Amino acid sequence: MLYRENGQFKTTYRADQQIFPILQDRIAIALLLVVAFVVVPLVADAYTLRAILIPFLILSLAALGLNILVGYCGQISLGTGAFMAVGAYAAYNFMVRFDGMPLLAAMLLGGLMSTIVGVLFGIPSLRIKGLYLAVATLAAQFFADWAFLRVPFFTNNSSSGSVSVPSLSVFGMEIESPAHKYLFCLAIVCVFALLAKNLVRGHLGREWMAIRDMDVAAEVIGIRPVYAKLTAFAVSSFIVGVAGVLWGFVYLGSWEPAAFSIDRSFQLLFMVIIGGLGSIMGSFFGAAFIVLLPLFLNRVPTLLGIPISVSAASHLEFMIFGSLIVFFLIVEPHGLARLWSTGKEKLRLWPFPH
Amino acid sequence: MGSFLETLLGGLMVGMLYSLIALGFVLIYKASGVFNFAQGAMVLFAALAMARFAEWIPRLTGLNNKLIDNSIAFAGAVLVMIVLAWLIQKLVLARLVNQDGITLLMATLGITYVLEGSGQALFGNDIYKIDIGMPKEPVFILEKTFEGGLLINKEDLYAAVIAAVLVALLALFFQKTATGRALRAVADDHQAAQSIGIPLNRIWVIVWSVAGVVALVAGVIWGSKLGVQFSLSLVALKALPVVILGGLTSIPGAIIGGLVIGVGEKLSEIYIGPHLGGGIEIWFAYVLALAFLLVRPQGLFGEKIIDRV
Amino acid sequence: MAERRTGDVILDVKNLSLRFGGVKALTDISFDVREHEIRAIIGPNGAGKSSMLNCINGVYQPQQGSIQLRGRTFTHMNPRRVAEMGVARTFQNLALFKGMSVLENIMTGRNLKMRTNILQQAIRWGAAGREETAHRKVVEGIIDFLEIQAYRRTPVGKLPYGLQKRVDLGRALAMEPQMLLLDEPMAGMNVEEKQDMSRFILDVNDEFGTTIVLIEHDMGVVMDLSDRVVVLDYGRKIGDGSPADVRANPDVINAYLGTVH
Numbered sequence: 001m002l003y004r005e006n007g008q009f010k011t012t013y014r015a016d017q018q019i020f021p022i023l024q025d026r027i028a029i030a031l032l033l034v035v036a037f038v039v040v041p042l043v044a045d046a047y048t049l050r051a052i053l054i055p056f057l058i059l060s061l062a063a064l065g066l067n068i069l070v071g072y073c074g075q076i077s078l079g080t081g082a083f084m085a086v087g088a089y090a091a092y093n094f095m096v097r098f099d100g101m102p103l104l105a106a107m108l109l110g111g112l113m114s115t116i117v118g119v120l121f122g123i124p125s126l127r128i129k130g131l132y133l134a135v136a137t138l139a140a141q142f143f144a145d146w147a148f149l150r151v152p153f154f155t156n157n158s159s160s161g162s163v164s165v166p167s168l169s170v171f172g173m174e175i176e177s178p179a180h181k182y183l184f185c186l187a188i189v190c191v192f193a194l195l196a197k198n199l200v201r202g203h204l205g206r207e208w209m210a211i212r213d214m215d216v217a218a219e220v221i222g223i224r225p226v227y228a229k230l231t232a233f234a235v236s237s238f239i240v241g242v243a244g245v246l247w248g249f250v251y252l253g254s255w256e257p258a259a260f261s262i263d264r265s266f267q268l269l270f271m272v273i274i275g276g277l278g279s280i281m282g283s284f285f286g287a288a289f290i291v292l293l294p295l296f297l298n299r300v301p302t303l304l305g306i307p308i309s310v311s312a313a314s315h316l317e318f319m320i321f322g323s324l325i326v327f328f329l330i331v332e333p334h335g336l337a338r339l340w341s342t343g344k345e346k347l348r349l350w351p352f353p354h
Numbered sequence: 355m356g357s358f359l360e361t362l363l364g365g366l367m368v369g370m371l372y373s374l375i376a377l378g379f380v381l382i383y384k385a386s387g388v389f390n391f392a393q394g395a396m397v398l399f400a401a402l403a404m405a406r407f408a409e410w411i412p413r414l415t416g417l418n419n420k421l422i423d424n425s426i427a428f429a430g431a432v433l434v435m436i437v438l439a440w441l442i443q444k445l446v447l448a449r450l451v452n453q454d455g456i457t458l459l460m461a462t463l464g465i466t467y468v469l470e471g472s473g474q475a476l477f478g479n480d481i482y483k484i485d486i487g488m489p490k491e492p493v494f495i496l497e498k499t500f501e502g503g504l505l506i507n508k509e510d511l512y513a514a515v516i517a518a519v520l521v522a523l524l525a526l527f528f529q530k531t532a533t534g535r536a537l538r539a540v541a542d543d544h545q546a547a548q549s550i551g552i553p554l555n556r557i558w559v560i561v562w563s564v565a566g567v568v569a570l571v572a573g574v575i576w577g578s579k580l581g582v583q584f585s586l587s588l589v590a591l592k593a594l595p596v597v598i599l600g601g602l603t604s605i606p607g608a609i610i611g612g613l614v615i616g617v618g619e620k621l622s623e624i625y626i627g628p629h630l631g632g633g634i635e636i637w638f639a640y641v642l643a644l645a646f647l648l649v650r651p652q653g654l655f656g657e658k659i660i661d662r663v
Numbered sequence: 664m665a666e667r668r669t670g671d672v673i674l675d676v677k678n679l680s681l682r683f684g685g686v687k688a689l690t691d692i693s694f695d696v697r698e699h700e701i702r703a704i705i706g707p708n709g710a711g712k713s714s715m716l717n718c719i720n721g722v723y724q725p726q727q728g729s730i731q732l733r734g735r736t737f738t739h740m741n742p743r744r745v746a747e748m749g750v751a752r753t754f755q756n757l758a759l760f761k762g763m764s765v766l767e768n769i770m771t772g773r774n775l776k777m778r779t780n781i782l783q784q785a786i787r788w789g790a791a792g793r794e795e796t797a798h799r800k801v802v803e804g805i806i807d808f809l810e811i812q813a814y815r816r817t818p819v820g821k822l823p824y825g826l827q828k829r830v831d832l833g834r835a836l837a838m839e840p841q842m843l844l845l846d847e848p849m850a851g852m853n854v855e856e857k858q859d860m861s862r863f864i865l866d867v868n869d870e871f872g873t874t875i876v877l878i879e880h881d882m883g884v885v886m887d888l889s890d891r892v893v894v895l896d897y898g899r900k901i902g903d904g905s906p907a908d909v910r911a912n913p914d915v916i917n918a919y920l921g922t923v924h
Contacts, residue, residue: 013799014792076456124644128651130455131389131602135594136647139640150631195785202784202791203770203777210760210771217758220720221838222746222775231781262591266463273460278762311479318471325464329457330449 004348019197036186041179049178056291057185058246063271063283064196065239070269071277072200073232074212075125079137080240080268082144085260087114087241088248089154092163096156103170103249107188111241118237125229141262148257164254181250188246192239197280199235208232209278270321274328276337285336293321361620367510369616370517374572375593376600376608377521378565383602384541385561386447389455391462394590395469396566399438401573401582402473403431405482420485428574435566436559443559451544451554484577513575520571524564525605537561541603595643601656610654615639669890670698673842673874674719679728681714681898688714689725689898696842701868701875703885703906706895707918712878713755715895716844719876720752721745746775751840753831755847755878761820765830768819769805772837773798805833809863825856832863842874843867849881857881861888886910894918 008023010016020026044053066080091110095101121140125133148154155163168175168184175184199205207228210218215225248255267290275286297317332338375397382390390396407427412418417426446461493508528534540547540557548554573582576589596615600607622638647653674696681689689711696702704712717723719730721740729738732748751772760768777798779791787795806812809829814822819830828848835843848864849857861884867873879885885892885906892909894902896918902909909915 013796013803017792017795017799070456076459124648128647131459132598132647132651132653134389134459135598135640136644138591138594139637139644142637142640146633146637150633198787198791199781199785202779202787202795203774204781204784206763206767206771207774209763209767210774213760213762214758216722217754217760218771219742220722220746220752220758221771221834222743223771224743235781269460269463312475315471315475315479318467319475320471322464322467322469322471325467326446326461329453329461329464330446333453333457 017201019201033190037183041183044179044182046178049182052291052295054178054182054185054251056287057182057189058243058251059268059271059291060284060287061189061192061246062240062243062268063275063287064193064280065236065243066268067272067275067277067279067283068196068200068208068239069232069236070272071279071282072205072212073208073229073236075122075229075232076130076134077137077236078134078262078265078269079121079140079144081260081262081264082140083114083118083237083240084244084247084264085144085148085257086117086237087111087244088255088260089148089163090114090241091245091249092165093154093156095165103168103175107242107245107249110245111238114241114244115234115238118233118241119230122230122233122237125233126226138262141265145257145261148260162254162256163248165249168249175250185246185250188242192242193280196235196239200280204228204231212278270325274325274335276335279335279337281340282335282337285340289336293317293324361624362617364510365617365620366613367507367514367616368620369613370510370514371572371576371612372593372596372616373609373612374517374520374568374575375590376596376612377524377605378568378572379593379597380600380602380605380608381524381561381565381568383597384605385537386558387455387541387544388447388458388462389602390565391459392465392469393565393569393593394588395466395473396435396438396569397573397576397590398582399469399473399573400431400435400566400570401484401577402477402482403434404428404570404574405484405577405582406477407431408484409482424485428570431570432567435570436563439562439566440559442562443555447558448555481581481583482577483581484574509579513579516571516575520568521605521609524568527564528605533557533560592639595639597653598643599646599653601653604653604655607653607655615642618642669700672696673698673733674876675731676715676719677729677731679715679718679725679730681711681718681723681725687898688723689718689895692728692895692898692900694893694900694903696874696876697890698841698874699868699872700890701864701877701888703889703892704876704878704895705880705882705885705892705909706901709897710895711898712895713846714898716752716846716876716878719745719844720750746838749838749841750844751835751838751842752844753828753835753846753848755850757824757827757831759819759827759831759834761818764816764818765811765822765833766802766806766815768830769802769833769837770798772834773802775838802833802837805836808836808866809833810859824851825853828852828856828860829863832860836867839871840873842876845875845877845879847878847880849879849884857884864888 005022008021010021015021018026020029040053041049062080062084065083066077069075069077087110089110090113091106094106094109095103117140121137124136128136149161152158155161170184173180175181200208207218207223208231210221210223211225211228211232218228219225244260248259252259271286271290272283273286274289275284276282294317297320298313301313328335375393378393378396379390382388382393404427407430408423411423411426411430417423442465446465450458450461491508493511528538536547536552536557537560539550539552540554544554547557592615593612596611597608598611599614600609600611619635619638623632623635627634672695676695677693679689679692680687692711692715704715706712714723718725719732719740721742721744724739729736730740731737732740732745732750760771763771777794779794783789783791806815809832811826811829811833814826819827822830828851832845832848835845845864848860852860864875864877865888868875877885877889889906891904892902892906893900894909894912894915896914901914901918902912904912
């Protein structure tokens with residue numbers, strides 16, 4: 001009864017092409033943004049902000065970037081951690097070596113460096129596909145692991161192997177408290193999500209999806225696979241690079257290469273798969289799921305009164321994690337986003353059965 | 355010259371072990387079209403089973419004969435891997451029959467996590483020893499040709515021999531037996547194989563069991579050398595470039611690829627490594643495979659895929 | 664059969680040969696296609712008809728021979744260049760983009776004509792939005808023409824075969840091609856669907872003057888629709904002329920019915 005589109009007729013193509021054509025959706029999103037920007041910083045405690053919301057936001061952004069490459073363009077990448085690392089270390093170097101470099105500029109430059117590296121490692125995708133490509137992207141991951149550990153230039157000759165950033169400020173405003181950091185990340189994520197959504201619903205997005213679905217037919221229509229694949233790598237790496245900057249600068253404050261290891265790459269891939277391949281919203285769902293799951297697993301045994309050792313909990317986490325991945329792939333390969341849209345479909349009919 | 359040959363031999367030895375792990379990959383891919391990312395976790399799981407069984411059996415039965423204990427432990431581990439193969443087939447593979455490569459790959463990633471978690475939960479997460487009586491002393495060979503001789507590890511030599519025998523057995527299996535032929539038919543085309551009456555499910559259980567046993571052998575050899583610990587599953591990640599180099603569908607490819615990567619790694623670390631700051635072993639194999647792929651996308655011996663429109 | 668004003672030769676295939684390893688798909692094929700005509704390519708299964716289209720499109724590269732398109736001669740075609748020169752095609756096995764809706768599939772056909780760059784698209788407001796709307800209008804016209812309005816948002820994978828064929832045609836039409844290569848557009852259709860598809864093809868040829876090269880098995884359709892016919896068998900040309908000529912050609916009859924020894 002509530003979710004009906006009765007009376008919502010579109011009289012222009014523009015209206016039909018909106019991101020949220022249904023009025024109820026637009027209201028819901030507006031409310032969500034109000035809650036996110038206004039209510040949460042006032043109400044949430046430092047722990048929730050620092051340990052849950054901020055990582056959720058940053059990882060959503062990274063998952064968004066990865067989704068563009070894997071979900072929309074169909075190119076597997078197992079080296080996302082490396083691109084986050086490139087972004088983070090590049091931004092760090094720009095900040096440290098150039099006096100007075102503003103944070104936003106460093107962030108964008110970090111993204112740009114990540115783009116360049118991303119395109120470079122995307123070149124193999126022009127010749128190799130699928131599983132072979134997946135393994136090739138691992139080359140990027142391991143090379144980055146090594147480079148940021150062994151090449152002193154990247155860490156500004158740090159003796160400990162880790163780098164840390166000074167206090168952050170944007171346009172003269174300090175970003176110190178968890179609430180400020182949260183708002184900063186939220187703003188960046190919203191901007192990028194909008195830009196990404198626009199790209200994905202435009203003709204470039206359709207090119208990506210065409211290459212994903214059937215590249216031979218795409219060529220016959222006049223789509224250039226080289227352009228489509230490399231732009232997918234470029235855009236994806238840019239977003240992932242920016243996420244890397246946020247992860248290092250805002251969330252961690254100081255980090256070593258291990259923060260961007262292969263585990264991170266797998267984690268992001270899981271987010272994209274569980275959340276939904278080829279769905280902007282799915283990236284957020286996936287990130288939420290992956291961020292909340294360990295917390296949930298840690299709390300539940302104590303809530304149920306079952307004592308469980310730390311190592312046993314981590315083993316259990318591994319097992320449940322892996323099982324859930326397999327479960328999702330079997331039951332809903334299109335992820336939470338599909339479950340969500342199926343749910344909405346049912347809601348449109350409610351209370352009628354069909 | 356002597357040290358170069360030593361490095362070469364060392365590389366060959368390591369390469370042989372990579373080949374063993376890569377073999378498991380190729381077996382599964384050939385027969386079920388699945389890229390089994392969990393192969394490394396299977397090696398770890400199998401090795402853990404073997405190590406712990408070898409410990410528990412004397413405790414439970416009071417038998418203290420090393421040979422008997424190890425044999426029973428081995429048999430037990432083989433059984434475990436067969437049960438594992440059956441479970442994977444029933445719970446995962448059977449339900450993902452017509453999905454594409456990415457989905458199956460992801461599923462095996464999930465299996466990896468499950469195996470790593472459950473392996474450690476069942477068998478413990480310390481470092482364990484496997485002692486199957488392999489001689490540990492180094493030995494000098496070719497003392498006449500090179501001054502002082504070349505130093506190689508007897509254990510590595512034994513391992514290479516075992517691996518070679520295993521590979522020969524598998525090659526025979528695929529070429530000469532009816533089951534082997536059925537496996538190759540399944541690898542070519544699932545539906546066609548099904549339509550001529552080949553029981554897909556049973557074939558997959560067989561293949562994953564064989565791969566599991568191969569993983570066990572690899573795990574025992576590695577574990578005997580390095581001790582059984584969590585990092586064993588990471589070693590298996592090295593087998594990926596081997597498979598890429600050799601071609602996903604080729605057993606000889608897995609062997610040659612393994613040797614090339616093993617030798618390449620060792621040589622590059624000694625001769626190129628110092629100029630770059632050392633530690634290049636973690637990426638050398640991958641970059642080598644990547645470079646190779648750009649020239650020959652299907653690997654050394656893999657099959658070219660032709661798209662029909 | 665209406666009289667069409669057929670023009671000059673726009674496609675001239677000369678001595679084309681194609682091999683896959685030891686398999687000779689096409690041997691020394693030569694024929695031409697005139698502007699505005701409907702040219703059928705027929706022949707038993709495996710005769711090389713789809714391979715012929717694939718060569719024209721640049722999907723396969725022939726080992727020998729040349730293709731002259733609009734006065735320019737090529738030994739190798741490049742799919743994008745062919746598309747830019749105004750040639751579109753449909754596929755025997757329906758190469759639709761399964762992950763997209765009907766509307767999105769047909770919109771991909773407009774790709775060559777969409778000019779906004781990445782930055783403009785990311786912002787969307789302004790040039791990119793206007794361009795998207797303008798092309799949407801054209802695509803909606805095609806959707807009306809093919810009578811598939813109700814299925815705009817449906818993922819193509821969910822549609823029945825006949826409708827998918829229409830979407831395939833729609834995507835090709837969206838390119839506003841001068842020449843349309845249709846690979847068995849009637850395959851798997853019932854009588855009514857064939858009538859619909861025939862009507863669409865004729866309308867496209869009438870209204871837009873599009874040259875049509877058509878692979879088809881249904882002899883009735885071929886005889887009714889086409890101006891001229893090429894017959895292939897085992898990769899060789901065994902007939903070329905008007906439908907009536909070809910129907911009476913003994914080699915063609917033998918190829919289809921088999922020779923009596």
